[in-house]
Amino acid sequence: MRTPWSEENIWKLCESLRNRSDQPVSIDEFFVVFISNDAKRTPLWMQRSRRGSDEFVLWDYHVILLHVAQDQSLVYDLDTTLPFPCSLEIYVQDALRADEMLRQCYRRMFRVVRADAYLAHFASDRSHMKTPAGDWIHIPPSYPCIHTAESTMNIYDFISMDPARGWGHVLDYEQFVRKF
Known part of the structure; x- marks a missing residue:
């Protein structure tokens, strides 16, 4: 189970940050992070859909916003029970917890995309949130679908952890922690 529309909620958060004229920080300091793996079985703890801190959620993918500042990096996760924002540490x-405690099939990868590139290139017609019969799995947001001049649907390029596909850089757990 995945909290619906995390990729669009983060897109809207990025849009809001970009459009605020009173913002003391630059959109260049923000990165959108897709967390997934080839099996689409990605464990995360401290999520709203679980009550206990020792219980995890298995997401097919999850999307967070990372603010990389000089003094510390902050995570904006709209599904966490941790503070909002939360220090990356x-x-x-x-x-996230340590990857070495997980079986290989659950180890996470991280597609890190600059927030301005995410705003410019992300598109979704929301078809990934429909059943084979065409019914909504979760009721969609009231605003129109997010699209670009080039695309109405490229979410799979962001969810994919294939470094040759999509935007940004794909990092494993150790690379992600070391970099940020």
């Missing part, structure tokens, strides 16, 4: 410790 605490998020890694409590929500």
